[in-house]
Amino acid sequence: MTSPAITSAKPPATKFASRFDRFQVGLLGLAALAVVGTLIYGGYLLTVMQLAMIYGVFCIGLNFFMGYTGQASFGQNAFACIGGYGSAILCVQFGWEPLLALIASMVIAGIFALIIGYPTLRLRGHYLAMATFSLGLITYDISIQWTSVTQGYMGYAGIPPLGIGSFTVDSERWKLVVLAVILGFSFWLSLRMRDSRFGRGLRAISGSENGAAALGVRVPRFKLIAFIVAALYASAAGSLFAHTVGFISPEVYGPQMAVMTFTMLFVGGVGTIVGPIIGAVVTSLLQEVVRGSGHFQDIAYAVVLLATLIYAPKGLSALGALFRRKKEA
Amino acid sequence: MTEATPLISVRDLAASYGHIEALRPTSLHVAPGEFVTILGPNGAGKTTLLRAITRLIPSKGQVLFNGQDVTGLKTHDLAKLGIIMVMEGRGLFGDMSVRENLQLGAYKMAGSQADLDRRLDKVFTLFPRLKERIDQTASSMSGGEQQMLAVGRALMAEPKLLILDEPSLGLAPRVATEILSTLGALNKEGLGILLVEQKAPLALKLAQRVYILSSASVRAELPTHEIKSHHDLARYYFS
Numbered sequence: 001m002t003s004p005a006i007t008s009a010k011p012p013a014t015k016f017a018s019r020f021d022r023f024q025v026g027l028l029g030l031a032a033l034a035v036v037g038t039l040i041y042g043g044y045l046l047t048v049m050q051l052a053m054i055y056g057v058f059c060i061g062l063n064f065f066m067g068y069t070g071q072a073s074f075g076q077n078a079f080a081c082i083g084g085y086g087s088a089i090l091c092v093q094f095g096w097e098p099l100l101a102l103i104a105s106m107v108i109a110g111i112f113a114l115i116i117g118y119p120t121l122r123l124r125g126h127y128l129a130m131a132t133f134s135l136g137l138i139t140y141d142i143s144i145q146w147t148s149v150t151q152g153y154m155g156y157a158g159i160p161p162l163g164i165g166s167f168t169v170d171s172e173r174w175k176l177v178v179l180a181v182i183l184g185f186s187f188w189l190s191l192r193m194r195d196s197r198f199g200r201g202l203r204a205i206s207g208s209e210n211g212a213a214a215l216g217v218r219v220p221r222f223k224l225i226a227f228i229v230a231a232l233y234a235s236a237a238g239s240l241f242a243h244t245v246g247f248i249s250p251e252v253y254g255p256q257m258a259v260m261t262f263t264m265l266f267v268g269g270v271g272t273i274v275g276p277i278i279g280a281v282v283t284s285l286l287q288e289v290v291r292g293s294g295h296f297q298d299i300a301y302a303v304v305l306l307a308t309l310i311y312a313p314k315g316l317s318a319l320g321a322l323f324r325r326k327k328e329a
Numbered sequence: 330m331t332e333a334t335p336l337i338s339v340r341d342l343a344a345s346y347g348h349i350e351a352l353r354p355t356s357l358h359v360a361p362g363e364f365v366t367i368l369g370p371n372g373a374g375k376t377t378l379l380r381a382i383t384r385l386i387p388s389k390g391q392v393l394f395n396g397q398d399v400t401g402l403k404t405h406d407l408a409k410l411g412i413i414m415v416m417e418g419r420g421l422f423g424d425m426s427v428r429e430n431l432q433l434g435a436y437k438m439a440g441s442q443a444d445l446d447r448r449l450d451k452v453f454t455l456f457p458r459l460k461e462r463i464d465q466t467a468s469s470m471s472g473g474e475q476q477m478l479a480v481g482r483a484l485m486a487e488p489k490l491l492i493l494d495e496p497s498l499g500l501a502p503r504v505a506t507e508i509l510s511t512l513g514a515l516n517k518e519g520l521g522i523l524l525v526e527q528k529a530p531l532a533l534k535l536a537q538r539v540y541i542l543s544s545a546s547v548r549a550e551l552p553t554h555e556i557k558s559h560h561d562l563a564r565y566y567f568s
Contacts, residue, residue: 197436204422204433210385211420215486216408216437271424 023320024274031281035180039173045288046172052284053179054240057186059265059276061233067271068194069226070206072125074258075132078139079231081253082109083238085143088156088248098162102239109235110228117227121220136258143250155249162243175244182240186233187277193229194273202226206271267308269315278317334396336361336490336521337382337412342390344381351377353546354390359490359523364516366524366532366553368562369542375525376417378542379494382523383407383414394490409437411489415496419479423468427459430467430478434485452481455511473504480508490521497528509535529562541565 038049058080065073086105090096096104120131143150150156162169162178169178193199201222204212213219242248260283268279290300312319335358344352352374359365369375381388384404391400394410402410413434422430435448453460456477462470467478476496483491493512497505505528513535516522526532533539533553541549541562549565556562 197432200425200429200433201436203425203429207422207424208416208420210404211416211422212433213404214383214385214408214414214416214420215433215482216405217433218405 021320021324023323024272024317027278027317028274031277034281034285035176039176042173046176048284048288049281050172050176050179050244051241052281053176053183054237054244055261055264055284056183056277056280057240058234058237058261059268059280060183060186060190061230061237062261062265063270063272063276064190064193064202064233065226065230066265067275068199068206069202069223070271071121071223071226072129073132073227073230074129074262075135075137075139076230076234076261077136077253077255077257079109079113079234080238080241080257081139081143081250082112083235084242084248084253085150085156085238086235087239087242088159089149091160091243092156092158097164098160098243099164102162102236102243105239106232106235109231109238113228113231114224117224117231121223121227133255133258136255140250140254143253150250153249155247155252156242157247159242159246159248161246162240179240179244182236183277186236191273198222198225263305265315267305267315269317272315272317275315275317279315282316333360335359335393336363336395337523338393339378339382340391340393342378342381342388342392344377344386344388351545352381352388355542355547357540357547357550359521361521362516362519363538364513364522364524364536365538365540366526366536367540367542368526368529368532369548373542374545375542376494377545379414379492379523379525383412383492385414405437408486411486412492413483413486413488413490414492415479415483415494417494417498419475421467421475421479421482424466426464426466427470427478428463430482431459431485434482437486448485448487452484455484455515456481472500473508476500476504476508480511484515488520490523491515492523494525495527496524497526497531506531 035049035053038045058076062073062076065071065076083102083105086108087098087101090101090104091098116135120128120135123131144152146152147154160168161175169175194203201212201217204215204217205219205222209219212222238253241252264279264283265276266279267283268277269275286304287301290297290304293300308316312322314322338358340356341354342352342356343350343354355374355378357365357367367375367378377386380386381390382392384402384407391398393399394407394412399407399410422433425433431449431452432445435445458474459477459481462474467475470478480493480496483493491512496508496512500508509526509528509531512522512524516535524532524536533556536553539549539551539553539556540547543565
């Protein structure tokens with residue numbers, strides 16, 4: 001059994017290296033440095049990084065469904081919308097505690113995901129992508145038209161910041177710290193789920209639905225659970241946006257959000273562990289960098305993204321592996 | 330052997346891809362501890378038959394497992410009962426490590442960690458190379474190692490019936506022989522095996538009975554010792 005004919009040349013990798021490579025750890029370190037630098041520098045960058053942390057939470061959830069499970073969804077903004085408006089309505093209209101409102105909104109989003117996902121996830125590929133995109137559009141339209149609840153284009157103002165009891169996170173610097181901690185917790189949680197029996201089942205589905213089923217994985221149920229997990233993350237992100245900015249309107253959770261988070265995930269690396277965080281931070285900062293190019297900012301932004309997708313098709317967090325392969329070749 | 334309740338009994342199983350009849354009503358059985366091989370030319374319907382048995386594609390007909398009608402069950406339920414299939418092309422999860430692939434093999438049967446370790450040890454005894462590659466991704470291994478992993482993963486479930494679709498595909502003859510010999514050893518320990526294989530001489534050495542499929546239906550069923558030469562096979566293939 002150990003004859004050369006059936007032996008590959010590569011030495012066995014360590015367990016640590018099979019999860020993170022040094023390049024990915026370096027990228028995470030840079031992202032952490034960017035947060036620390038922003039805390040010191042302050043100013044407008046604080047808002048940029050706050051949003052990056054929020055989108056990072058969103059993308060971690062999206063990565064569960066699109067990356068680990070290999071399913072297409074362009075409609076996760078619908079659940080962010082439920083989270084955002086849930087928090088806004090419960091806090092502003094009913095005077096709920098922000099944290100309680102965030103959790104309640106997540107529960108509502110999870111129930112919606114269960115009801116919508118059950119029939120929708122029978123679809124595959126392009127059909128699933130179109131169905132989820134429609135879901136995002138419908139939710140966007142409802143948030144505009146149902147003025148008695150959502151206040152339409154006027155949106156909701158005066159949403160209180162996060163806090164527990166008499167302690168509220170008012171300062172912009174503290175908001176960033178809290179959001180970074182929440183992002184870290186979301187990341188840790190996703191890592192635990194990814195490495196669990198459930199996570200292995202999801203990744204098996206991504207590899208081959210038939211192959212997973214042949215090993216006993218209940219494919220439809222697992223896809224539904226992954227959809228709900230992604231919805232919970234999206235809802236949390238939607239609520240965090242509302243409590244951080246203090247104002248929401250339908251545009252915040254519109255199709256633009258779906259496109260942006262999709263871009264973030266692919267720039268960072270869909271299906272990779274650190275990709276969602278790297279994508280959220282890099283894309284958010286990139287928007288600010290290309291803003292300096294005036295009228296050409298959209299073109300500059302598109303060129304950078306296209307270059308990333310062409311030369312790093314698996315995203316920035318997979319660049320390390322790409323360089324290693326080229327070196328070995 | 331065939332007088333006892335068969336391990337699996339397939340009755341008039343038929344499957345179509347749209348209007349194309351890929352498998353005409355086909356019946357076969359495997360007795361407990363029996364090694365049965367299915368031979369046939371390309372396009373005869375061998376893979377379709379295995380996919381229909383394991384419910385990976387919709388089909389008509391009846392499947393009994395240990396005398397119990399399992400026709401309405403889904404693929405994952407069949408896996409729980411002990412019908413495990415190694416698919417053509419190995420069906421490995423390339424981005425996952427050897428360990429994770431093997432853990433997935435015991436997915437439905439996961440008991441305690443000790444139970445999992447016991448199953449892993451058993452696989453490593455058969456394929457020591459897998460232990461050396463435990464944290465390596467499946468896609469980075471050689472073809473032979475990948476096939477060992479595919480078989481090892483299936484064995485993690487401690488199946489009652491192991492179904493294999495061309496496990497020697499794309500492998501060097503020596504490696505193919507080694508893997509098929511391991512299957513022969515497992516069969517001697519009592520494992521029921523249903524094997525689809527293109528490499529007829531190898532398969533015929535191991536199996537006790539053979540079904541010959543041609544043009545989407547069974548052309549012959551006979552004990553392997555009755556096949557004396559390639560000419561016998563050709564006669565059934567093209568009859």
